[in-house]
Amino acid sequence: MNKIFPSSEYALLKRLEPLLNYKKSKRYPLGMGDDAAIRTCKAGEQLVFTADSFVETVHFSTKYMNFREIGFKAMAINLSDCAAMGTRPDGALVQIIFPVHINGKTVSQSILNIYKGLNEACKTWNFPVIGGNLSKGPCWIIDITCAGSADINSRLLRRKGVKSGDSLWITGFPGSSAAGLIAIGKYGSIEKIPHKYMNLVKSHIKPTPRIEAGIILARNQAVHAMIDISDGIAKECRTLAFENKTGIILEPHEDCFLPDMRELSGETGKDYMDWFLYGGEDYELLFAASRTFNPACLPQGISVKKIGIFTNRVKKVFFRNKNGKMVKVEKSGWDHLEPCRPG
Amino acid sequence: MNKIFPSSEYALLKRLEPLLNYKKSKRYPLGMGDDAAIRTCKAGEQLVFTADSFVETVHFSTKYMNFREIGFKAMAINLSDCAAMGTRPDGALVQIIFPVHINGKTVSQSILNIYKGLNEACKTWNFPVIGGNLSKGPCWIIDITCAGSADINSRLLRRKGVKSGDSLWITGFPGSSAAGLIAIGKYGSIEKIPHKYMNLVKSHIKPTPRIEAGIILARNQAVHAMIDISDGIAKECRTLAFENKTGIILEPHEDCFLPDMRELSGETGKDYMDWFLYGGEDYELLFAASRTFNPACLPQGISVKKIGIFTNRVKKVFFRNKNGKMVKVEKSGWDHLEPCRPG
Numbered sequence: 001m002n003k004i005f006p007s008s009e010y011a012l013l014k015r016l017e018p019l020l021n022y023k024k025s026k027r028y029p030l031g032m033g034d035d036a037a038i039r040t041c042k043a044g045e046q047l048v049f050t051a052d053s054f055v056e057t058v059h060f061s062t063k064y065m066n067f068r069e070i071g072f073k074a075m076a077i078n079l080s081d082c083a084a085m086g087t088r089p090d091g092a093l094v095q096i097i098f099p100v101h102i103n104g105k106t107v108s109q110s111i112l113n114i115y116k117g118l119n120e121a122c123k124t125w126n127f128p129v130i131g132g133n134l135s136k137g138p139c140w141i142i143d144i145t146c147a148g149s150a151d152i153n154s155r156l157l158r159r160k161g162v163k164s165g166d167s168l169w170i171t172g173f174p175g176s177s178a179a180g181l182i183a184i185g186k187y188g189s190i191e192k193i194p195h196k197y198m199n200l201v202k203s204h205i206k207p208t209p210r211i212e213a214g215i216i217l218a219r220n221q222a223v224h225a226m227i228d229i230s231d232g233i234a235k236e237c238r239t240l241a242f243e244n245k246t247g248i249i250l251e252p253h254e255d256c257f258l259p260d261m262r263e264l265s266g267e268t269g270k271d272y273m274d275w276f277l278y279g280g281e282d283y284e285l286l287f288a289a290s291r292t293f294n295p296a297c298l299p300q301g302i303s304v305k306k307i308g309i310f311t312n313r314v315k316k317v318f319f320r321n322k323n324g325k326m327v328k329v330e331k332s333g334w335d336h337l338e339p340c341r342p343g
Numbered sequence: 344m345n346k347i348f349p350s351s352e353y354a355l356l357k358r359l360e361p362l363l364n365y366k367k368s369k370r371y372p373l374g375m376g377d378d379a380a381i382r383t384c385k386a387g388e389q390l391v392f393t394a395d396s397f398v399e400t401v402h403f404s405t406k407y408m409n410f411r412e413i414g415f416k417a418m419a420i421n422l423s424d425c426a427a428m429g430t431r432p433d434g435a436l437v438q439i440i441f442p443v444h445i446n447g448k449t450v451s452q453s454i455l456n457i458y459k460g461l462n463e464a465c466k467t468w469n470f471p472v473i474g475g476n477l478s479k480g481p482c483w484i485i486d487i488t489c490a491g492s493a494d495i496n497s498r499l500l501r502r503k504g505v506k507s508g509d510s511l512w513i514t515g516f517p518g519s520s521a522a523g524l525i526a527i528g529k530y531g532s533i534e535k536i537p538h539k540y541m542n543l544v545k546s547h548i549k550p551t552p553r554i555e556a557g558i559i560l561a562r563n564q565a566v567h568a569m570i571d572i573s574d575g576i577a578k579e580c581r582t583l584a585f586e587n588k589t590g591i592i593l594e595p596h597e598d599c600f601l602p603d604m605r606e607l608s609g610e611t612g613k614d615y616m617d618w619f620l621y622g623g624e625d626y627e628l629l630f631a632a633s634r635t636f637n638p639a640c641l642p643q644g645i646s647v648k649k650i651g652i653f654t655n656r657v658k659k660v661f662f663r664n665k666n667g668k669m670v671k672v673e674k675s676g677w678d679h680l681e682p683c684r685p686g
Contacts, residue, residue, distance in 0.1 A: 037392045038428075038499065041384030049380045051436040051488065053478040058443070085381075093394040095438075095486045100401070135396040138481035143438045145394060145488035156381065 015112060019119040022128035028091070037130035039091065044152035047090065049145060050081035052230075056099075056140040059281075064184050067110045069205050071117025074142035077230060079125060079209035080283040084228040086157045086218020087148030088211065091130040094118060094144050097137035114142065125211055157218045157287070161225035162244035166288040168237070168308040169295075170256070171210050173203075174229050174286075175272060178279025179261045180204030182268055196260055207283040213302045214285060222293035232280035233307075234329045237317045240288065240310075247314035250329065252276065252307040277319065277329060358455060362462040365471035371434070380473035382434065387495035390433065392488060393424035395573075399442075399483040407527050410453045412548050414460025417485035420573060422468060422552035423626040427571040429500045429561020430491030431554065434473040437461060437487050440480035457485065468554055500561045500630070504568035505587035509631040511580070511651040512638075513599070514553050516546075517572050518615060521622025522604045523547030525611060539603055550626040556645045557628060565636035575623035576650075577672045580660045583631065583653075590657035593672065595619065595650040620662065620672060 022028065029038055041047070054060060054074035065073070075092065082089050096114060098107045111134070118129060150156060180200035187193045193201055210228075217223045225244065227236050233250070241248050257272055265272035288310060295304045317329040365371065372381055384390070397403060397417035408416070418435065425432050439457060441450045454477070461472060493499060523543035530536040536544055553571075560566045568587065570579050576593070584591050600615055608615035631653060638647045660672040 039390040039392065040495070041386075041388050041390060043384075043386030045384050047382045047384060047390075049382065049434070049436055049474055049488075049490070051438050051474055051476045053438050053440060053476050053480075053486070055440060055478050055480040057481075058479055091392070093392055093488045095394050095396050095488075097396060097398060097484060131392050131394055133394045133396050133486075135398050136401055137396075137398040137484060138400075141440060141480060141484060141486075143396070143476075143486040145392075145436050145438075147392070152383070 015108075016115045019112075019115040020129045021119055021122035022130060028128065028130060037091065037093075039130070039147070046087075046150045046152055046154065046156065048082065048085050048087050048148040048150075048156070050078055050148065051143065051145040052078045052081065054142040054144070062140070064190055065205055067113035068117040068120070070140070070142065071114035072120050072206060073117070074114070074144055075118050075121035075146075076207050076209045076283060078144045078146040079121065079211060080207070080228040080230065082146055082148035083210045083214030084157070084226050084285060085148060086155065086214045086226070087150045088215060089125050089127040090147045090149035091128055092122075092144055092146040094129055094132035094142065095135070096132070097135050097139070097141035097143075099139050100136040125209075155218050155221075157214075157223065157226035159225055159227050159240060159243045162240065162246060162288040162310050163224050163290060164310075164312070166224055166290055166310045167293070167306050168240075168248060168250070168310060169287050169289055169293075169304050169306050170229070170233070170284055171213050171302070171304050172282065172284040173256065173258050173261070174233055174282040174284050175261055175276035175279050176200050176203035176258060177207060177281040177283075178204075178275035179264050179272065182270060182275070183264060186268060197264055199258070200260055200264065204281065207281065209283055210285045213304075216298060216302060217285065217287055220289075220293070220297075222290045224288045224290065226285055226287040229282045229284045229286050230280060232278045233286065234277045234317065235280070236286050237308075237329065240286070241317050244288075244310070246310045246312060248308055248310055248317045249314060249326070250277075250308040250317065250319040253305065256305050256307060273321075358451075359458045362455075362458045363472045364462055364465035365473060371471065371473060380434065380436075382473070382490070389430075389493045389495055389497065389499065391425065391428050391430050391491040391493075391499070393421055393491065394486065394488040395421045395424065397485040397487070405483070407533055408548055410456035411460040411463070413483070413485065414457035415463050415549060416460070417457070417487055418461050418464035418489075419550050419552045420626060421487045421489040422464065422554060423550070423571040423573065425489055425491035426553045426557030427500070427569050427628060428491060429498065429557045429569070430493045431558060432468050432470040433490045433492035434471055435465075435487055435489040437472055437475035437485065438478070439475070440478050440482070440484035440486075442482050443479045468552075498561050498564075500557075500566065500569035502568055502570050502583060502586045505583065505589060505631040505653050506567050506633060507653075507655070509567055509633055509653045510636070510649050511583075511591060511593070511653060512630050512632055512636075512647045512649050513572070513576070513627055514556050514645070514647050515625065515627040516599065516601050516604070517576055517625040517627050518604055518619035518622050519543050519546035519601060520550060520624040521547075521618035522607050522615065524624075525613060525618070526607060529611060540607055542601070543603055543607065547624065550624065552626055553628050556647075559641060559645060560628065560630055563632075563636070563640075565633045567631045567633065569628055569630040572625045572627045572629050573623060575621045576629065577620040577660065578623070579629050580651075580672065583629070584660050587631075587653070589653045589655060591651055591653055591660045592657060592669070593620075593651040593660065593662040596648065599648050599650060
C-alpha cells in the first residue's frame with residue numbers, strides 16, 4: 001500500500017541491494033533489510049572475524065582513486081586478513097561515513113559506486129555483504145568487518161608458531177604498492193603515468209588479497225605461521241619476531257624486486273629497498289616454513305620466495321645489504337600512533 | 344628475548360588487553376592478538392551480526408561526554424540492535440578512528456578510556472571484544488560490529504511479522520534522550536543541570552540497551568515484530584508500516600511521558616511530543632503484539648506501554664493529538680542523507 005520509502009537512506013539501501021551478492025539462503029535465512037544478519041552455523045565450523053578501516057587522506061585519496069576502486073580496496077584489505085589465517089571469506093559488514101559537506105545526490109552516487117567495488121570483491125571470492133551502516137561525518141571512511149570460515153578440522157595459521165630453523169617467505173612482490181604510489185605522485189595523474197609502471201600502480205590501487213594462497217599454505221604442515229603485509233615487511237617482521245621470541249635476518253634475493261620497480265627507483269632516486277621494507281599496503285603474505293617446505297609443490301599461480309631466516313643468533317630484525325653488511329631494521333613502517341608515514 | 348613491543352600501537356593494544364573481557368576459551372580458542380578472532384560454532388547455533396557508527400559532532404561531543412561514556416554508548420547502540428532481534432551479545436569488533444591533530448599520548452589515554460566504557464558494557468552483558476582496528480583520521484569515530492547469538496530453536500524477531508489487529512508497544516520512555524540533550528544545551532554543562540533533570544541527561548549519555556526485554560519479548564508468541572528506537576519513533580514507525588504494508592495510528596497515553604520531561608518542555612517552550620516522536624537515540628524497543636499480549640506476564644523490571652495500533656484504515660503513520668485530531672506524521676527523525684537533524 002505504502003510505496004514511498006521511509007527515508008532516503010532506506011531508498012539508497014534498496015538501490016544497493018542488487019549489488020550485495022546477498023541472497024536468502026540456508027546459511028543466511030533472513031535476507032537483507034533488518035537490524036542484523038543471521039548466520040546459521042553448521043556443526044563444528046570455525047568462523048574468524050576481522051576489521052579494517054579505510055580513511056580518506058590517511059589510506060586513500062579521491063584524487064587518484066575512483067569510488068569503485070575505493071570500495072574494492074577497502075574490502076581487499078579485510079580479505080587479506082582472512083587470507084592470513086587461511087580462511088575463505090564468508091560475509092562482511094560495511095560501515096560507510098560520508099562527508100557532511102557533499103550534497104545528498106553526490107553522496108548516494110558515490111556510495112553506490114563504492115558498493116560496485118565491494119560487489120566486485122564479493123563476486124570474485126563468492127561471499128555476501130551481510131549488513132552495515134551509513135553515517136555522515138568529516139570525510140570518507142569505510143570500515144569493514146569480515147567473517148572468514150573454515151571447517152573445524154582445517155588448520156588455521158597464526159602469527160605464533162615459528163619453529164627453530166624456519167625460513168621466512170613471501171608471496172608476490174612487496175614494495176610494488178609503495179612504488180605505485182610514488183609513480184602516482186611523480187606523474188600527477190594516472191593518465192600521465194608511463195605504461196611500464198602501470199603494474200606498480202595497479203598493486204597500489206587494486207591489490208589482490210591472497211585468499212587461495214592462504215588456504216593452500218595453511219594446509220601445508222611445513223608452514224608454521226603467517227601474517228599479511230599491510231604495514232610493511234619491517235613492521236610485520238618485528239611482529240613475527242616479537243610474537244615468536246626470535247630474531248630474523250632478511251636476505252631477499254634480487255628476484256624479489258620487479259624490474260619496473262628498480263627502474264622507477266633509478267628514475268626517482270629513491271631506494272627500492274625502502275619500498276620493500278617499509279612501504280606496506282601490499283597485502284601479500286609473509287610466512288614461516290620449515291626447511292622441508294617445497295615451493296615447487298604449490299599449485300600453479302602461487303609464487304613464493306624465500307627472503308630470510310628466523311634465528312636466535314640475532315635479537316630483533318636485521319637486513320643483510322648488498323655489501324653483505326648486517327643492518328638493524330629500525331622501527332618504521334606504518335604505525336598509526338607515530339607522527340607520520342615514511343616514503 | 345625481544346621485550347620491546349613492535350609498535351606503539353601494539354603496546355597500546357597490550358594495555359587494552361585486560362579491559363577486553365576476552366579470555367581464551369572453547370568458544371574463542373585463539374585468545375587475542377592475531378589478525379582475526381576465531382569463533383567455534385556449536386551445532387545449530389544462530390549468530391546475528393550488527394554494525395553501528397558513533398561519530399564525533401554527529402552523534403556525540405567531547406564537550407559533554409567523557410571518553411568512558413563515549414565508549415559505553417558506542418557499544419550500547421550496537422547492543423540495542425542485538426536486543427531488537429531478541430539475541431544475547433556474543434562478541435564485538437571495535438574500530439576506532441582518532442583525530443590526527445591530537446598528540447599520541449593523549450590519543451592513547453583517550454582510547455584507553457573508551458575501552459573502559461566498552462569494558463563496562465562487556466561486563467554488564469557478559470561478552471568480549473574479539474577484535475578491531477585503530478586508525479588516525481579527521482575526528483573521533485567508533486565503529487562497532489557486534490555478533491549476537493541464540494539457540495537454533497529460539498525465535499528471533501524481525502521488523503516484518505505484524506499481523507492484522509496488532510497493537511504497537513514501547514519499552515521505557517522514548518523522548519527522554521532528546522530531552523536530556525536539550526537540558527545539556529540549555530544549561531551549558533552537566534554540572535549546571537538541576538538534579539531533577541539528571542535522569543533525562545542519563546538517558547542521553549548512558550542509554551540502557553534492552554537486552555533482557557528483547558530476549559523475553561522474542562520468546563512471547565504474541566509479539567510479532569520488533570525494532571529499536573535509534574532514529575525516533577516517527578521514523579521507526581514509518582519503517583514498520585512500510586515493511587508490513589500497513590498503517591499506524593499513534594495514541595500514546597499521558598503515562599508515556601516522564602513528569603520531568605513535561606517540566607523541561609514547559610521550561611523551554613519546546614513540545615515534548617516532538618522529543619517523543621522525532622528525538623531518537625532512546626534505544627528502547629518498539630514492537631507489535633496481538634491483542635492477546637498481556638504485559639502483566641512480563642518479569643518484574645520490564646515495563647512496556649501500548650502507544651498505538653496497526654490498521655489498514657489509514658495509509659502511512661498518523662498521530663492522534665490531545666484534541667483527538669489525526670495528524671499525519673511527516674517524514675522526519677534522524678536521517679543521515681537529509682540535510683540536518685531536528686530539535
